[in-house]
Amino acid sequence: VQAEIGSTHVVVTWSDGQHIELPHLWLRDNCPCVQCRVEQTEEKIFHIQNVDVNIAASRASVDAHGEHEQLSIVWPDGHRTVFTRAAVEASVAGRYEPELTYWRSEFSPTTVDHDAFFSEPEEAAAALEAFLCTGVLVVTGAPQTEGTLEHYADRLGPIREMFFARIHDVRVDPSGYNVAHTSLPLPPHNDFAGMAWPPSVQALHMLENDCEGGSSVIVDGFGLLEEFRSSSPDLFEALCTVALPFRMFDEEHETYVVAPMVSLDHHRAIRSLRYSNQVMQPMDPTTPGIVDFYRAYHEFSKLVLDRQNQARFRLEGGHVLIVASHRVLHARDEFVPNAARHLQDAYFEHDNLRNSFHVLRRSLTQA
Numbered sequence: 001v002q003a004e005i006g007s008t009h010v011v012v013t014w015s016d017g018q019h020i021e022l023p024h025l026w027l028r029d030n031c032p033c034v035q036c037r038v039e040q041t042e043e044k045i046f047h048i049q050n051v052d053v054n055i056a057a058s059r060a061s062v063d064a065h066g067e068h069e070q071l072s073i074v075w076p077d078g079h080r081t082v083f084t085r086a087a088v089e090a091s092v093a094g095r096y097e098p099e100l101t102y103w104r105s106e107f108s109p110t111t112v113d114h115d116a117f118f119s120e121p122e123e124a125a126a127a128l129e130a131f132l133c134t135g136v137l138v139v140t141g142a143p144q145t146e147g148t149l150e151h152y153a154d155r156l157g158p159i160r161e162m163f164f165a166r167i168h169d170v171r172v173d174p175s176g177y178n179v180a181h182t183s184l185p186l187p188p189h190n191d192f193a194g195m196a197w198p199p200s201v202q203a204l205h206m207l208e209n210d211c212e213g214g215s216s217v218i219v220d221g222f223g224l225l226e227e228f229r230s231s232s233p234d235l236f237e238a239l240c241t242v243a244l245p246f247r248m249f250d251e252e253h254e255t256y257v258v259a260p261m262v263s264l265d266h267h268r269a270i271r272s273l274r275y276s277n278q279v280m281q282p283m284d285p286t287t288p289g290i291v292d293f294y295r296a297y298h299e300f301s302k303l304v305l306d307r308q309n310q311a312r313f314r315l316e317g318g319h320v321l322i323v324a325s326h327r328v329l330h331a332r333d334e335f336v337p338n339a340a341r342h343l344q345d346a347y348f349e350h351d352n353l354r355n356s357f358h359v360l361r362r363s364l365t366q367a
């Protein structure tokens, strides 16, 4: 049980022999005392530039009280900082996030009953967790009335209002602004690819569906990209680095962005896929890397269009399909426009769903 002060770190050895190295500036920055935090909110008041960049603890000690070990620091100005071992370990562990699971044609999405989704916190948390893992959730037994998606804000967070409409009607319409308003097949895509930050969740509410055909199709973009990354790493790289233009427009709207199809996070995990054959625009043909890009787009599109990689099911009246739309592409088979078919869709944001999940989970674990 000890704490050794080094030039950049305090090296702590807990009573069970486990070591951890804690940087001086990290220790000072995260001091949990009442002078360094707003007690009411736990927000930090201490600001790093107020201490010397080379600050080091003057004294450091570990007090062992069984499971309640703590590290005590005294700083050169006399300020005292105490960390519990639990607090140090929680900062290493990070917070719980559901793990992604990938899927193909055999996948059938988790379903949850509409009433249970809104009134049973445990069922709602399980449904949202399944959504965070797979990128898909189907709600059944929803009211077959217009505007039902307004109510979904209670679980999904505020509607992200887009132009054209707050809640979009999709039915055969000779004046419709895109191919969704015909009975033609729609290839897999995500919506609003012409925006720098397209909506990250889409909810598709089928009010009535009496037409022949018109199955709903979903594709796990992240799963296919992971497969593509292992089989063709160079082509995968081209999708991540070569940018191309996307545009959505009509007489009153004009969205345009130049971006790669795939973006990665700081761990090179896939963060988003932008895939819309209908709205991608002619690239500058002199773009560096365009030859590799086109080869990659060709290969990846074969995966997207392969029926083995597409989960296909029929959305009936009262079903709501919710997709993580930076990950999951949606499509629709052709249908025979011989009866009623009316779908409404609206957009939400993934951060707000995660928020909803974590709040539910916190309330359930505290109960």
Ligand SMILES: [Fe+2]
Residues within 6 Å of the ligand: 180, 189, 190, 191, 330
């Ligand atoms: Fe769409």
Ligand SMILES: [Zn+2]
Residues within 6 Å of the ligand: 031, 032, 033, 034, 035, 036, 079, 080, 081
């Ligand atoms: Zn403090």
